[in-house]
Amino acid sequence: MxxxxxxxxxxxxxxxxxxxxxxxxxxxxxxxxxxxxxxxxxxxxxxxxxxxxxxxxxxxxxxxxxxxxxxxxxxxxxxxxxxxxxxxxxxxxxxxxxxxxxxxxxxxxxxxxxxxxxxxxxxxxxxxxxxxxxxxxxxxxxxxxxxxxxxxxxxxxxxxxxxxxxxxxAPVQERCDDDLLRAEGYEPGGYHLVVARFEPENHVDLIVEGYSRSAARLPLVVVGSAPYAEEYVKKINDLAAKDERVKLVGAVWNQDLLDALYAGSATYLHGHSVGGTNPSLLRAMGAGAPTIAYDVVFNREVLAESGAFFAGPEDLATVIEQAEDDPAACRRRGDLARERARVHYxxxxxxxxxxxxxxxxxx
Missing domain, CATH: 3.40.50.2000 (Glycogen Phosphorylase B;)
Structure with missing residues (x-):
């Protein structure tokens, strides 16, 4: 054809x-x-x-x-x-x-x-x-x-x-490139991760706010930018400026590094709310990243039992703290997500x- x-x-x-x-x-x-x-x-x-x-x-x-x-x-x-x-x-x-x-x-x-x-x-x-x-x-x-x-x-x-x-x-990763992460200044398993365009329906501001309310020990690495949403970007920058644990790193075009960031994260925080099967979510799942997602039908459909979910800053703060308190359970969810990606996507x-x-x- x-x-x-x-x-x-x-x-x-x-x-x-x-x-x-x-x-x-x-x-x-x-x-x-x-x-x-x-x-x-x-x-x-x-x-x-x-x-x-x-x-x-x-x-x-x-x-x-x-x-x-x-x-x-x-x-x-x-x-x-x-x-x-x-x-x-x-x-x-x-x-x-x-x-x-x-x-x-x-x-x-x-x-x-x-x-x-x-x-x-x-x-x-x-x-x-x-x-x-x-x-x-x-x-x-x-x-x-x-x-x-x-x-x-x-x-x-x-x-x-x-x-x-x-x-x-979903691309499936069996291992994390720890050497690449360390060369770029990241400790494997030592950070929470967001990868998103800075648009309101992706709830990056809510994630930063929820994280800041938590007693998390690990930093929050935020990958992303926006070409048009200047006011929303300023809101995120202002929230991040109040918490030294929040690291805004901008866009990451090196795909090997991005893969490593997913695979090496303690959790991946996913705020997308209006799409269907989101590619960033699938990439995180394929990398075995324990995922905490905004609670909408699309994210529940994709993650099923492998996901944890949040609806607002307070419950996100709680879920992040739980993830740090029980990293073994968190890793099991990540493994389950990878297997779900391997089978269904x-x-x-x-x-x-x-x-x-x-x-x-x-x-």
Missing amino acids: RIAMIGTRGVPARYGGFETAVEEIGARLADAGHDVRVYCRGAVEKLPAYKGMTLVHLPAVQHKIMETLSHTALSVGHVLLHRTDVALVFNAANAPLLPFLKLARIPVATHVDGLEWKRAKWNGAGQRYYLAVEKLSVRWSKQIIADAVAIQDYYRETYAAGSVMIPYG TWDDVAARYERLCLDLRG
Whole structure:
């Protein structure tokens, strides 16, 4: 089959969950003999191909609302001139462009992601737009892809729409690179970890506040930043400045170091609340990080019995203290999380399910 993957920043993956999914799935589809074309934007080095995938580089308007849609518009135009058997479109925000593919009789599956309209960065108009494109995705896609059962439930209950559930995969680490951690100034097992973009729905401020209320002996290492949320970033900086145990280290682009940080953490604190199957959560699980997650249905679905949960600063402080008081129990939860990732969230299985979906779309 000829398969086009549209709507992300493309590969190599250096940004987020969509890009990682495209790289992991696309490479495996290419290995299986399919002609995979990935549309990319913003790459410093414009590679013509990567891991068996053909890369098409197109520009985009540099604006938080228009960037994705402008790039996808050009990508759809390219697809119309260079036929494909199936189009996989990532992000419901691209739904206004789906009729062009439908008119060209190109079957489309849209990966709708989480409940984007709940994100605080969108104002009233942005929220209305994301609610509208959810409906358009249902109307104009041959199939909807949900990455969690809870997202499936939402689309069924809200739009009476069926979907196929395909989660993300989790990289599994059997050991931690202790030498790398120590070279970078971290003691294995000697810190609590947050990895998140600084956006309100990821609750980094709540985590810092809850940690500061605790009697934790180990420091809190916070990895992340935000390109647009200046006011929210200031709030986090102000909270961190009041507690010398909190270490804001910014973004970490060295993936080996990031893997080691997950694997070497005493706990991983996960505050994401509006997505489905979150890639950062899966990465922590695959690394065997004992995870304490914000108490929403998505996180409970992914972690199941391997997780501990919090709803506010006070109960987070309590759970952190319990984790330090009983590190053996904490490690057992981490081992359970790794095994759950190994069994339920493998990229080989994810790619096989995408291949079956593409065969079904082509008919």
